[in-house]
Amino acid sequence: xxxLVQITLIALAxxxxxxxxxxxxxxxxxxxxxxxxxxxxxVLTGPAAGRVVWSAKGDDVTFPLSxxxxxxxxxxxxxxxxxxxxAAADGRELWRGTAGAKLAAGIGSDGRFAAxxxxxxxxxxxxAGRVVWxxxxPTPVIAAPLVAGERVFxxxxxRQVIAFDALDGxxxxxxxxxxxxxxxxxxxxxxxxxxxxxxxxGARLAGVDPLKGQLRWEASVATPRGTNEVERLADLVGxxxxxxxxxxxxxxxxxxxxxxxxxxxxxxxxxxxGTNGIAADxxxxxxxxxxxxxxxxxxxxxxxxxxxxxxxxxxxxxxVLLNKRVLVGDYEGQLHLLxxxxxxxxxxxxxxxxxxxxxxxxGDTALVATKNGGLFAVxxx
Numbered sequence: 001x002x003x004l005v006q007i008t009l010i011a012l013a014x015x016x017x018x019x020x021x022x023x024x025x026x027x028x029x030x031x032x033x034x035x036x037x038x039x040x041x042x043v044l045t046g047p048a049a050g051r052v053v054w055s056a057k058g059d060d061v062t063f064p065l066s067x068x069x070x071x072x073x074x075x076x077x078x079x080x081x082x083x084x085x086x087a088a089a090d091g092r093e094l095w096r097g098t099a100g101a102k103l104a105a106g107i108g109s110d111g112r113f114a115a116x117x118x119x120x121x122x123x124x125x126x127x128a129g130r131v132v133w134x135x136x137x138p139t140p141v142i143a144a145p146l147v148a149g150e151r152v153f154x155x156x157x158x159r160q161v162i163a164f165d166a167l168d169g170x171x172x173x174x175x176x177x178x179x180x181x182x183x184x185x186x187x188x189x190x191x192x193x194x195x196x197x198x199x200x201x202g203a204r205l206a207g208v209d210p211l212k213g214q215l216r217w218e219a220s221v222a223t224p225r226g227t228n229e230v231e232r233l234a235d236l237v238g239x240x241x242x243x244x245x246x247x248x249x250x251x252x253x254x255x256x257x258x259x260x261x262x263x264x265x266x267x268x269x270x271x272x273x274g275t276n277g278i279a280a281d282x283x284x285x286x287x288x289x290x291x292x293x294x295x296x297x298x299x300x301x302x303x304x305x306x307x308x309x310x311x312x313x314x315x316x317x318x319x320v321l322l323n324k325r326v327l328v329g330d331y332e333g334q335l336h337l338l339x340x341x342x343x344x345x346x347x348x349x350x351x352x353x354x355x356x357x358x359x360x361x362x363g364d365t366a367l368v369a370t371k372n373g374g375l376f377a378v379x380x381x
Contacts, residue, residue, distance in 0.1 A: 037313065038312070038313045038331070039309075039314055041310075042345055044346075044348055046346075047347075047381070048381065049347035050325065050327070050380045050381055051349070051381065052349060052351075053365070053378070054377045056091050056375040057374060058078040058369075058375060059079050059082060060078075060079055061078070061079055061357045061369060062079045063104055063142075064105060064142050065357045066106065066107055066238075066239070066358060066360075067107070067360035068107050068108055068109035068144070068360075070111035071111045072088050072089070073085045073088055073094055073111070074362060074367045075107055075109040075114050076367075076375065077099075077114075078103075078373060079103055080098075081099040081100060081116075082096065083098065083099060083114055083116060083126055085129075095128050096129050097129030097130060098131075099116050099118050099126070100131065101118040101119060102119045103116050103118055104117050104119045104121070104141065105117040105141045105142050105143060106145070107145075108144050108146045108147045108153075109147055110148055112127060113152070114126045115146075117145065117154070121137050122137065123145060123152065123154055125147075135164060135171070137154060137162070138162075139156040139157055139158050140156065141154055141156050141157065142186065143155045143188045143238055145190075149192075150165070150166045151163050151165065151172065152166050153190060153210070155189075155200075159201055159202070160175065161175040161213070162174045175208060177201060183235060184233060184235035186252070187237070188200040189239070191239070193207070193261040196210070198240070200236030201218070201236075202234065202236075203222040203223070203224050203235070203251045204219060204236075205218070205236065205249060216264065217263075217264025217265075219266045220266055220269075221255060221258075221269055222269055222271075223255075233252060234251040234254040234255070235251070236249045237252050237275060237276065237277055242280075243281065243282055244282075245260055245261050246280075248280050249278065250277060251269075252275060253274065253275060254273075255269045255271050255272060256285065257270070257302075258285065258299070267302070268302030269302070270297055270304075274288055274290055275290070276288060276317065277318035278319070279318070279320045279321045280299060281299075281324075282299065283298070284298060284305050284321075285298075285302075286321065288316045288318075288319065291313060292314050293308070293311075293312060294307065294338070296326075305341070306341075308338065308343035314332075315331035316328050317329040317355075317357065317358065322337075322378070322380045323364055323380040325337045325380040327368075327378065329351070329355070329368055332353060333352055334348055334350060335348065335351060335356065335378065349376075351374055352370050352374040356369075364379060365378070366380075
């Protein structure tokens with residue numbers, strides 16, 4: 001445990017070092033240097049390109065928030081441990097439960113079971129809002145658990161993967177692999193592709209047999225570079241995104257890249273800084289960099305489609321792609337809708353004035369969660 005704490009602290013230092021220009025810019029935002037202030041928002045004209053169809057309120061968010069999207073509902077968790085399922089159509093509460101303690105990570109759900117991790121480092125699984133079991137985890141967890149195939153998968157900070165039976169909490173297997181000297185204290189990649197578990201391992205995506213915990217393939221998203229371990233830190237940052245058999249992800253402050261999950265082979269990557277997750281649809285992959293410049297690359301070959309710098313230093317959230325629109329939030333709780341093909345800003349929606357923490361996509365609806373606990377369901381016109 002001592003080594004893990006040291007690794008985590010060093011990784012946090014690495015994050016600070018890698019993003020030092022962003023830290024400096026933030027300081028200058030308040031103490032002069034007009035060039036380093038957040039970009040002034042454009043004056044927009046014309047009809048709105050999106051609207052809030054319903055909203056709800058929860059507790060403040062002080063952990064790496066995720067939103068599960070099983071079936072026809074959003075499953076959300078609050079810092080205080082409250083877990084809720086909300087109908088995607090109208091925000092109606094379908095069930096509510098509590099994990100019994102404040103949360104460190106969450107949430108994963110298959111529609112029936114929901115899994116979170118509390119600050120005692122316990123994996124807590126609920127069935128329709130009722131706690132059915134808890135298990136202590138060996139090392140800290142930040143990434144949301146994954147619930148699939150009547151199994152619950154947890155990814156620890158040292159990139160160990162543990163599989164549990166969703167019904168009774170029995171440990172089925174664990175995967176320990178030689179890792180990088182440092183790991184990033186930020187939510188990693190854990191998702192499913194057909195009958196394969198996809199896991200971020202350093203700068204690589206790994207395909208794992210979900211039944212046995214055996215490695216099937218590995219593919220690099222980035223090639224770490226640098227003269228020391230801190231500079232070479234390039235862990236994959238969640239969430240990753242899938243389009244067909246292609247999965248794309250961000251390597252911390254290093255690159256954005258895509259792999260073919262059917263063959264387990266790298267397709268392309270582009271060197272670009274940044275620390276947030278990315279978005280993709282059948283045409284493009286979209287990501288922001290360390291200065292909040294947005295770029296779009298063609299999914300098929302990685303060619304640059306456009307770059308947009310109208311949101312520089314506005315502390316953007318990870319984007320999503322919604323009905324041929326790019327939806328992204330900023331530090332003032334403003335939601336921006338951009339044209340997917342050009343990067344031009346089409347519309348803007350105000351929320352509760354607090355930073356957009358995360359955005360989840362379900363069909364033609366995006367759910368935006370803010371730091372103050374606001375939930376805003378958005379549709380693009």
